[in-house]
Amino acid sequence: MESFIIEGGHPLSGIITPQGAKNEALEVICATLLTAEPVRIANIPDILDVKNLIKLLTDIGVKVTRHTRNDYTFQSDTLNLDYLQSDEFIQKCSSLRGSVLMIGPLLGRFGKATIAQPGGDKIGRRRLDTHFLGFKHLGATFVHDDQRNVYYIEGKPLKGCYMLLDEASITGTANIIMASVLARGTTTIYNAACEPYIQQLCHMLNAMGANISGIASNLLTIEGVDSLHGASHRILPDMIEVGSFIGMAAMIGEGIRIKDVSLKDLGIIPDTFSRLGIRIKVENDDLFIPKQSHYAIDSFIDGTIMTLADAPWPGLTPDLLSVLIVVATQARGTVLIHQKMFESRLFFVDKLIDMGAQIILCDPHRAVVVGHDRKIRLRAGRMTSPDIRAGIALLIAALSASGTSRIANIAQIDRGYEDIEKRLNELGAHITRVDD
Numbered sequence: 076m077e078s079f080i081i082e083g084g085h086p087l088s089g090i091i092t093p094q095g096a097k098n099e100a101l102e103v104i105c106a107t108l109l110t111a112e113p114v115r116i117a118n119i120p121d122i123l124d125v126k127n128l129i130k131l132l133t134d135i136g137v138k139v140t141r142h143t144r145n146d147y148t149f150q151s152d153t154l155n156l157d158y159l160q161s162d163e164f165i166q167k168c169s170s171l172r173g174s175v176l177m178i179g180p181l182l183g184r185f186g187k188a189t190i191a192q193p194g195g196d197k198i199g200r201r202r203l204d205t206h207f208l209g210f211k212h213l214g215a216t217f218v219h220d221d222q223r224n225v226y227y228i229e230g231k232p233l234k235g236c237y238m239l240l241d242e243a244s245i246t247g248t249a250n251i252i253m254a255s256v257l258a259r260g261t262t263t264i265y266n267a268a269c270e271p272y273i274q275q276l277c278h279m280l281n282a283m284g285a286n287i288s289g290i291a292s293n294l295l296t297i298e299g300v301d302s303l304h305g306a307s308h309r310i311l312p313d314m315i316e317v318g319s320f321i322g323m324a325a326m327i328g329e330g331i332r333i334k335d336v337s338l339k340d341l342g343i344i345p346d347t348f349s350r351l352g353i354r355i356k357v358e359n360d361d362l363f364i365p366k367q368s369h370y371a372i373d374s375f376i377d378g379t380i381m382t383l384a385d386a387p388w389p390g391l392t393p394d395l396l397s398v399l400i401v402v403a404t405q406a407r408g409t410v411l412i413h414q415k416m417f418e419s420r421l422f423f424v425d426k427l428i429d430m431g432a433q434i435i436l437c438d439p440h441r442a443v444v445v446g447h448d449r450k451i452r453l454r455a456g457r458m459t460s461p462d463i464r465a466g467i468a469l470l471i472a473a474l475s476a477s478g479t480s481r482i483a484n485i486a487q488i489d490r491g492y493e494d495i496e497k498r499l500n501e502l503g504a505h506i507t508r509v510d511d
Contacts, residue, residue, distance in 0.1 A: 076483065076484060076486070076510075076511045077485050077486065077508055077509065077510055077511065078481055078482060078483045078484075078485060078508075078509050078510075078511050079470065079473075079481070079482045079485050079488075079496060079506055079507070079508060079509075080479060080480075080481055080506070080507040080509055081455075081470065081473040081474060081476075081479065081480045081481075081482065081504075081505065081506050081507075082479050082505035082506075083453075083455055083473055083474055083475060083476035083477060083478060083479065083480060084327075084452075084475070084476070084477060084478075085327075085474070085503050085504055085505050086327055086328065086329040086366075086503060087323060087324065087327050087328045087329065087331060087474070087499065087502040087503045087504055088328065088329040088330050088331060088502060088503060089331065089332070089501065089502045089503070090331075090332045090333075090334055091320055091331065091332070091333055091334070091498055091501075091502060092312075092333075092334040092335055093312040093313050093316040093317050093320065093333065093334075093335070093336060094118075094120040094121075094122070094312070094313050094316055094492070094493045095118035095119055095120040095145060095310035095311070095312065095313060096120070096272055096275075096310055096311045096312065096313040096314065096315075097120055097122060097124060097125065097313055097315070097491050098245070098272050098313075098315075099271075099272035099275050099276070099310050099311055100116075100119050100120055100125050100310055101124065101125065101128060101173035101176055102176055102246075102249045102272060102273075102275075102276045103116055103275065103276055103279050103308055103310065104116065104119070104125070104128060104129065104132070104147075104149065105128070105132075105173070105176040105177050105179075105180055105253070106180055106253055106276060106279060106280060106283075107132075107137070107149035107150075107151055107180075108132075108137070108151045108154075108177065108180035108181060108184060109151075109180045109183060109184050109253060109256065109257065109280075109283070109303050110151065110184075110283060110302070110303040110304055110305060111150070111151060111152035112150065112152075112303075112304045112305035113148050113149070113150045113305045114148065114149050114150070114279075114283065114305050114306055114307075114308070115142075115146070115147070115148045115149075115305075115306075115307045115308070116146075116147055116148075116149070116307075116308050116309075116310065117145065117146045117307070117308070117309045117310065118145055118146075118309050118310040118311075118312075119145050119146065119147055119310060120145065120310075120313065120493050121144050121145060121493050121494075122489060122490060122491055122492065122493050123486060123489045123490040124171070124172070124173055124490045124491065125173075127167075127170075127171050127173070128171060128173045128174065129147070131164075131167055131168070131171065131174060131177075132149065132151075132177075134158060134163075134164070134167070135154050135155055135156070135158050135159065135164070136151070136153050136154040136155045136158075137149055137150065137151045137154065138150040138151075138152070138153075154185075156185060156187070159181070159187075159188065159189045160189060162223075164189070164191075165189070165191045165223060165225055166191075168189075168191040169191050174191070175190075175203065175206070175246055175250070176246060176249060176250060176253075178190055178206065178210075178228070178250055178254075179206075179210075179249065179250035179251060179252070179253035179254040180253045180254070182210060182215060182228060182230055182233070182254045183233060183253055183254040183255065183256060183257045183258065184257055185231075186229060186230055186231025186232070186233075187227070187228065187229045187230075187231070188227075188228050189225060189226070189227055189228070190203070190225065190226040190227075190228060191224070191225050203247075204241065205240055205241055205242055205244040205247030205248075205251075206244070206246070206247045206250050206251070207226075208238075208240075208241060209238060209240065209247060209250065209251035209254070209264075210228060210230065210250075210251070210254060212236050212238040213230060213233040213234060213235070213236065213251075213254055213255065213258055213262070214230050214232075214233050214234045214236075215228050215229060215230030215233065215254075216228070216229055216230065230254075232258070232259050233254060233255070233257070233258035233259065234258060234259050234260055235255060235258045235259060235260035235261045235262035235263075235297065235298075235299050236260075236262060236263075237262075237263040237265070238251075238262070238263070238264055238265070239265045239266055240264065240265065240266040240267060241266075242266070243266050243267065243268045243269075243293065243387040243388075244268060245268040245270060245272070245273065247268070248264065248267045248268040248273055248295075249268075249273060249276055251264060251267075252264070252267075252273075252276065252277065252280070252287070252295065252297065253276075253280070255297040255299065256280055256285040256286075256287070256297055256299065256300065256303065257299060257300065257301070257302070257303070258297075258299040259299050260299055261296065261297065261298055261299070262295075262296070262297040262299070263294070263295070263296050263297075264294070264295045264297070265293065265294050266293055267292075267293050267294065267295045268293075268387060268388065269291055269292055269293050269387075269388055269389075270387075270388035270389075270392075271311060271314070271337075271340040271342075271388075272311065274290050274291050275308075275310070275311055277290045277295070278290065278308075279306060279308040280303070282306040282307075282308065283303040283304055283305065283306045284300055284302070284303045284304050285297070285300060285303060286298035286299075286300055311337050311340055312335060312336055312337050312340075314336075314337075314340060314341050314342070314344060314392065315392065315394045315395060315464070315491070316492065317333055317336045317341060317344065317362070318344050318348070318392075318394075318395040318398055319395075319398050319467050319471070319492075320333050321333070321344075321345070321348050321353065321355065321362065321364055322348070322398040322399070322401060322402045322468075322471050323471050323474065323499070324364035325348065325351075325353045325364060325367065325370060325402050326401065326402060326405060326471055326472075326474070326475040327471075327474050327475045328364055328366060329366045330363070330364070330365050330366055331363070331364050331502065332358075332361055332362070332363045333361060333362040333363075333364070334360075334361050335360055335361065336360060336361065336362055337360065338357060338360055338362075342388060342389045342390075342391075342392075343389065343390070343391055344391070344392070344395065345357075345362065347383060347391055347395070347399065348399075348402070350372070350373045350381060350383070351370060351372050351373075351399065351402055351403055351406050351410065352367075352369075352370030352371040352372055352373070352406055352407070352408075353367070353370055353402070354367060354370075368449070369407055369448060369449060370405075370406050370407065371406065371407040371408055372403065372406045372407065372408030372409065372410050372446065373408075374408070380409055380410065380411055381408070381409075381410045381411070382410070382411040382412075382413060383396070383399055383410060383411070383412055383413070384412075384413035384414075384415060385413070385414060385415055385416055386415070393414060393415075393416045393417065393420070394463075394464050395464070396412055396414050396420070396421075396464075397420070397423065397464040397465045397467070397468035398464070398467065398468050398471065399412060400412050400421075400424060400427070400434070400442060400444055400468065401427065401468045401469075401471050401472045402471075403444040403446055404427060404432040404433070404434070404444060404446060404447060404453065404472070405446060405447055405448070405449050405453075405475065406444075406446035406448065407446055407448040408446055409443060409444065409445050409446065410443070410444050410446075411441060411442075411443050411444075412441065412442045412443075412444060413440060413441050414440050414441070414442075415440060418439040418440060419439065420462070420464075420465070421436060421439060421440065421441075421442050422436075422439070422461070423461055423462075423465035423468065423469065424436055424442055426456065426458040426469060426472075427453070427469075427472060429456050429458075430453040430454055430455070430456050430472060430476060431447075431451060431452075431453050431454050432444070432447075432453060432472075433445040433446075433447065452475070452476060452477045453472055453475055453476040453477070454476055454477050454478060455473065455476045455477060455478030455479050455480040456473075456476070456480055456481075457480070457481045457483075458473075458480070458481070458482050458483070459482070459483040459484045460482055460483070460484045460485055460487040460488055461484075461487065462487055463487055463488060463490050463491035463492075464491075465487075466482070466484075466485065466487045466488035466491075467488060467491070467492060467495075469482055470482060470488065470495070470506075474499070474504055474506075483511060485508070496508055
């Protein structure tokens with residue numbers, strides 16, 4: 076296990092470019108299972124979750140060609156479907172959250188798939204009901220193996236239908252879309268997730284020969300086709316990384332330019348940071364965050380305390396709430412952070428409290444942050460990263476803190492951020508990776 080040693084208090088400045096989007100990469104890489112022809116994908120982030128997913132695909136027989144560090148071709152023409160029943164496959168799926176996105180394409184193309192409870196972040200329950208209900212609407216049946224805690228799913232042929240999703244689940248929507256593109260007839264998905272990465276998945280599938288309309292809305296119509304062919308696709312910049320860099324620039328920056336952010340796909344992320352008082356200058360497709368001695372949290376028009384809450388797109392992504400909490404610790408004013416989706420995601424705030432932050436954890440879903448207005452710096456500490464987003468939030472806190480901090484279990488950070496210490500050290504940070 077590795078840790079980061081962070082010497083806090085060194086200001087950051089310069090230019091940084093966000094990596095390709097982790098969540099989009101997991102979706103579109105799995106979508107290559109839908110065709111026997113080559114699919115080339117550029118701007119793939121070189122991060123642990125993506126590398127583990129690619130390794131899992133090679134295990135089932137996908138031919139993977141790596142052109143450059145972030146540019147791959149995938150060809151799924153000779154797959155070993157028997158491997159899906161093996162204990163080794165089940166074990167690997169249980170440790171990789173992204174493996175759940177293999178179900179839809181395998182079911183859509185081959186009429187069968189195996190579902191193990193996926194692993195990933197320790198942020199609370201991440202139920203699969205939306206996936207299951209969508210597959211059932213398409214005509215799939217399930218058998219549960221109690222001894223292995225595995226579901227076997229079959230559905231050949233799948234038949235298109237109308238369905239109203241019980242929640243706008245991103246991975247659920249992606250899985251149902253991938254299962255539907257080869258189904259017979261027309262599938263209509265209402266209350267579909269419509270974030271940019273779902274849009275990107277739909278655009279790639281259409282480039283492969285699918286017939287999906289309603290893209291960017293929560294009402295998708297999918298006309299089933301007989302087969303898909305190869306295509307090329309480029310992944311968007313990672314909006315969560317862009318938001319993380321905005322937070323770093325606000326806390327410890329002396330002028331940071333974030334390059335090529337795909338501004339139109341950031342939604343309300345820049346406006347949300349502006350509500351915390353962060354100045355953001357838009358220059359073409361770049362964001363420039365100048366040095367600020369102070370930043371003040373807005374209040375609502377009626378004077379009540381500002382509340383920031385996650386919501387399905389185009390609302391605020393829950394993945395940035397951890398960063399927003401850290402940024403608020405040095406703001407002037409008070410903000411209520413309401414994390415609606417996961418009941419364990421806010422538990423990392425006890426580490427920030429140990430560092431001197433003024434935070435009241437009201438319940439598993441709500442925290443009140445009273446900002447120091449930079450009058451009291453956070454102090455260094457020893458901590459462990461419980462998940463990807465809490466990990467980057469703790470790293471931001473450590474960069475701004477007085478003294479030297481240590482963050483253990485940084486594999487969680489590596490799951491979502493490519494070469495993070497190298498890129499931040501180029502801006503002036505002092506981060507060292509060590510073996511425990």
